[in-house]
Amino acid sequence: MNQYKYFLSEKEMPTHWYNILADMKSPPPPYRHPATMDIMTPDDLAPVFPAACIAQEASAERWIEIPEPVQDVLRMWRPSPLVRAHRWEQALDTPARIYYKWEGVSPAGSHKPNTAIAQAYYAKQEGLEGFATETGAGQWGSALSLAGTLFDLTIKVFMVAISYQQKPYRRVMMETWGGEVVPSPSSETHAGRAILEQDPESPGSLGIAISEALEYAMTHDGYKYSLGSVVNFVLLHQTVIGLEALKQLEMAGDYPDIIIGCAGGGSNAAGIIYPFMKDRLTGDKPDLRAIFVESTACPSMTRGAYAYDWGDTAKTGPVAKMHTVGHGFIPAPVHAGGLRYHGIAPTISALLDSGDAEARAYHQIEVLDAAHTFSATEGIIVAPETAHAVKAVYDEALRCKESGEAKVILFNASGHGHFDLAAYEAYHRQVLEDYHLEEEKLKAALETLPTVSG
Amino acid sequence: MNQYKYFLSEKEMPTHWYNILADMKSPPPPYRHPATMDIMTPDDLAPVFPAACIAQEASAERWIEIPEPVQDVLRMWRPSPLVRAHRWEQALDTPARIYYKWEGVSPAGSHKPNTAIAQAYYAKQEGLEGFATETGAGQWGSALSLAGTLFDLTIKVFMVAISYQQKPYRRVMMETWGGEVVPSPSSETHAGRAILEQDPESPGSLGIAISEALEYAMTHDGYKYSLGSVVNFVLLHQTVIGLEALKQLEMAGDYPDIIIGCAGGGSNAAGIIYPFMKDRLTGDKPDLRAIFVESTACPSMTRGAYAYDWGDTAKTGPVAKMHTVGHGFIPAPVHAGGLRYHGIAPTISALLDSGDAEARAYHQIEVLDAAHTFSATEGIIVAPETAHAVKAVYDEALRCKESGEAKVILFNASGHGHFDLAAYEAYHRQVLEDYHLEEEKLKAALETLPTVSG
Numbered sequence: 001m002n003q004y005k006y007f008l009s010e011k012e013m014p015t016h017w018y019n020i021l022a023d024m025k026s027p028p029p030p031y032r033h034p035a036t037m038d039i040m041t042p043d044d045l046a047p048v049f050p051a052a053c054i055a056q057e058a059s060a061e062r063w064i065e066i067p068e069p070v071q072d073v074l075r076m077w078r079p080s081p082l083v084r085a086h087r088w089e090q091a092l093d094t095p096a097r098i099y100y101k102w103e104g105v106s107p108a109g110s111h112k113p114n115t116a117i118a119q120a121y122y123a124k125q126e127g128l129e130g131f132a133t134e135t136g137a138g139q140w141g142s143a144l145s146l147a148g149t150l151f152d153l154t155i156k157v158f159m160v161a162i163s164y165q166q167k168p169y170r171r172v173m174m175e176t177w178g179g180e181v182v183p184s185p186s187s188e189t190h191a192g193r194a195i196l197e198q199d200p201e202s203p204g205s206l207g208i209a210i211s212e213a214l215e216y217a218m219t220h221d222g223y224k225y226s227l228g229s230v231v232n233f234v235l236l237h238q239t240v241i242g243l244e245a246l247k248q249l250e251m252a253g254d255y256p257d258i259i260i261g262c263a264g265g266g267s268n269a270a271g272i273i274y275p276f277m278k279d280r281l282t283g284d285k286p287d288l289r290a291i292f293v294e295s296t297a298c299p300s301m302t303r304g305a306y307a308y309d310w311g312d313t314a315k316t317g318p319v320a321k322m323h324t325v326g327h328g329f330i331p332a333p334v335h336a337g338g339l340r341y342h343g344i345a346p347t348i349s350a351l352l353d354s355g356d357a358e359a360r361a362y363h364q365i366e367v368l369d370a371a372h373t374f375s376a377t378e379g380i381i382v383a384p385e386t387a388h389a390v391k392a393v394y395d396e397a398l399r400c401k402e403s404g405e406a407k408v409i410l411f412n413a414s415g416h417g418h419f420d421l422a423a424y425e426a427y428h429r430q431v432l433e434d435y436h437l438e439e440e441k442l443k444a445a446l447e448t449l450p451t452v453s454g
Numbered sequence: 455m456n457q458y459k460y461f462l463s464e465k466e467m468p469t470h471w472y473n474i475l476a477d478m479k480s481p482p483p484p485y486r487h488p489a490t491m492d493i494m495t496p497d498d499l500a501p502v503f504p505a506a507c508i509a510q511e512a513s514a515e516r517w518i519e520i521p522e523p524v525q526d527v528l529r530m531w532r533p534s535p536l537v538r539a540h541r542w543e544q545a546l547d548t549p550a551r552i553y554y555k556w557e558g559v560s561p562a563g564s565h566k567p568n569t570a571i572a573q574a575y576y577a578k579q580e581g582l583e584g585f586a587t588e589t590g591a592g593q594w595g596s597a598l599s600l601a602g603t604l605f606d607l608t609i610k611v612f613m614v615a616i617s618y619q620q621k622p623y624r625r626v627m628m629e630t631w632g633g634e635v636v637p638s639p640s641s642e643t644h645a646g647r648a649i650l651e652q653d654p655e656s657p658g659s660l661g662i663a664i665s666e667a668l669e670y671a672m673t674h675d676g677y678k679y680s681l682g683s684v685v686n687f688v689l690l691h692q693t694v695i696g697l698e699a700l701k702q703l704e705m706a707g708d709y710p711d712i713i714i715g716c717a718g719g720g721s722n723a724a725g726i727i728y729p730f731m732k733d734r735l736t737g738d739k740p741d742l743r744a745i746f747v748e749s750t751a752c753p754s755m756t757r758g759a760y761a762y763d764w765g766d767t768a769k770t771g772p773v774a775k776m777h778t779v780g781h782g783f784i785p786a787p788v789h790a791g792g793l794r795y796h797g798i799a800p801t802i803s804a805l806l807d808s809g810d811a812e813a814r815a816y817h818q819i820e821v822l823d824a825a826h827t828f829s830a831t832e833g834i835i836v837a838p839e840t841a842h843a844v845k846a847v848y849d850e851a852l853r854c855k856e857s858g859e860a861k862v863i864l865f866n867a868s869g870h871g872h873f874d875l876a877a878y879e880a881y882h883r884q885v886l887e888d889y890h891l892e893e894e895k896l897k898a899a900l901e902t903l904p905t906v907s908g
């Protein structure tokens with residue numbers, strides 16, 4: 001009898017997050033001030049994020065307790081299943097054993113609520129009225145709106161205008177959970193108005209929406225800003241994924257040789273990888289391979305610079321050292337909206353730099369080819385972002401077929417594609433496009449990076 | 455600590471379906487031939503359904519084994535979670551203990567694959583090439599397309615034209631699993647062409663689509679017809695839901711006082727109710743209440759006749775004794791497409807007739823009011839069909855609040871609403887309409903019922 005799913009009981013859900021900073025030999029340098037480039041202190045960050053999150057951002061503690069009220073909400077859908085992809089393995093005729101962590105079971109349909117719930121809890125504890133945030137395709141905005149209804153916070157979402165128009169149902173989902181959604185650029189902020197003056201039809205971008213949300217939070221009493229990826233405390237909150245997977249693989253009697261996740265800002269991939277990366281960093285598993293997969297349309301890890309850059313277009317947010325294609329870079333309109341961010345988490349950047357992790361980029365057609373083999377055998381139709389991870393697993397599984405090695409591959413199935421079927425339709429109709437990113441465009445974007453000394 | 459979810463291991467998944475015919479004192483009378491009104495024999499049904507399904511249709515066996523290959527596929531997402539709705543209970547301030555079985559975890563997003571997988575297995579065993587079927591909003595067509603890709607069968611789906619236009623993503627989902635989807639009425643069948651001649655812009659109906667699928671199956675070698683509800687073998691396949699719930703409630707130390715499901719043809723409600731109804735029919739639980747919930751727009755149980763009627767508009771399918779609003783009845787365009795079928799399962803009809811079950815009808819606005827309280831506390835955005843069950847639970851929970859009774863209420867959360875957010879959008883914008891069904895219209899539809907003697 002095939003066993004497909006490995007479930008932990010709610011009592012076995014992790015009670016602490018794993019903080020990779022505790023085990024990194026070369027942790028990322030501190031953030032810099034967006035205007036002065038001076039090192040930012042926790043006080044500088046205080047107007048932006050909840051105090052508890054700021055404390056977590058630079059914490060050296062290896063294990064950070066998950067507050068009981070946060071655990072209580074997470075238990076509504078967690079622990080999430082770990083699934084053995086027997087049918088896909090068979091279809092690929094590979095000796096590899098493939099496992100995926102299925103995060104699509106959350107009400108919002110992705111891993112994003114893992115941090116949204118925690119952030120909302122801290123905000124409520126701090127007496128805040130609400131959060132301002134940005135969202136691209138809507139995954140993050142949905143997750144934070146869900147957290148908002150559960151912790152009674154107002155959630156103001158600046159949604160990239162083109163997605164606002166093209167993905168009305170993600171907006172309705174946010175509104176069903178009480179989120180207040182406006183298309184970005186909007187007339188509600190200086191940053192938005194400045195863009196609209198130049199181009200009243202601007203399709204918007206994640207960088208612009210971040211600038212708007214930051215400004216809104218700073219200029220409204222009782223509001224702070226919520227971010228769904230990139231920073232360390234967000235990645236920290238996502239480690240429940242990998243901590244669960246670790247126990248579930250134990251149940252299955254396996255340990256991964258390769259762990260794979262798609263990476264826009266990097267939070268879902270870090271969430272599954274970091275608890276295992278601990279074993280590599282501490283020397284227990286020196287051969288463990290971790291692969292972060294991005295889109296060729298926004299290749300921060302594979303073609304970007306490892307340098308200081310602003311996190312947002314208007315240059316009002318913290319400056320971080322990270323792999324980046326430049327804060328002004330506007331990626332081609334690939335369907336994987338979540339992979340269109342110009343940077344990647346500083347901790348992931350540092351792990352790539354130290355050789356502890358690998359990066360890989362794919363075009364969207366090959367990615368949906370692989371996702372199609374997955375849905376045909378495993379049933380699940382994944383989000384286009386997740387499909388990038390699926391493609392990397394597909395390639396590794398075929399490599400195992402060639403070499404005859406029965407490697408154990410673990411990946412994060414970070415979300416379902418129920419709101420992304422336009423991508424699958426374009427794929428079926430063979431009108432999906434691949435985009436070639438020209439060296440000139442990338443070079444121009446990289447010329448705008450700030451100069452940071454010290 | 456709140457425990458939310460009760461999970462069974464894959465080994466605890468039911469190995470047999472429960473056949474309620476074995477325990478009914480007054481089982482439904484046999485089907486009649488659509489033209490002659492003579493009693494139909496299994497041989498008469500042979501061109502329509504797989505032989506194994508026909509054998510199940512009239513079986514008197516209480517327990518029917520689930521073939522191992524069917525169990526193996528079901529294990530990809532089953533057993534599904536039973537969830538205690540702690541937060542909703544708290545918001546409703548009710549002493550009732552509310553549990554829901556969450557069927558939205560299947561790849562197609564509803565309970566429908568439970569029977570689609572079984573039917574596809576039997577079809578493959580029989581050497582068939584494929585199935586023809588109909589679908590309204592697309593839940594059933596998706597489920598059968600999923601089953602088709604897993605068992606290598608061609609699935610031809612006649613999709614009600616108005617849904618084909620309004621719900622393109624359900625169509626893309628079917629196509630992603632290899633389904634061949636055409637809008638109904640189509641030019642591919644006599645039945646479709648006849649309608650198109652009268653009205654080239656016909657929005658279609660479930661009755662018409664059934665006629666087309668039946669005709670297609672009968673006129674194409676290697677094809678049979680697959681039905682997603684109403685008939686006994688379909689309800690039988692859905693009893694895995696209730697059988698699992700029975701064991702899961704045991705884990706929670708509870709037994710339901712009231713069980714609730716929404717009912718179009720009735721399969722999801724019967725699936726959760728029948729394994730408990732067994733206890734009522736055999737005298738163990740004489741006070742158990744079972745409530746089937748329908749739409750006021752198509753009130754077969756609450757305002758229809760209990761009489762023989764055709765299952766399809768073109769009068770080519772079997773005639774069954776059931777609660778019906780008439781095979782020619784065209785319901786108002788409520789968002790709950792799955793509740794727009796003119797009849798209800800013969801076994802449910804017989805249980806209503808013997809007083810062993812209750813029926814109730816709701817308008818769509820009150821239903822979404824209730825669903826909104828559910829999504830705000832439990833996170834899950836349910837399908838508009840499921841929202842009808844949610845509304846009945848809501849009412850019973852408030853009744854418990856008034857009486858102070860701590861009743862145990864179990865309901866089937868049959869599917870998610872990710873493809874139905876247009877209904878929620880209309881609700882938020884306050885443009886959702888309720889429809890009043892006039893007595894005259896109903897009376898006219900009921901005048902078309904056949905005369906059956908003997």
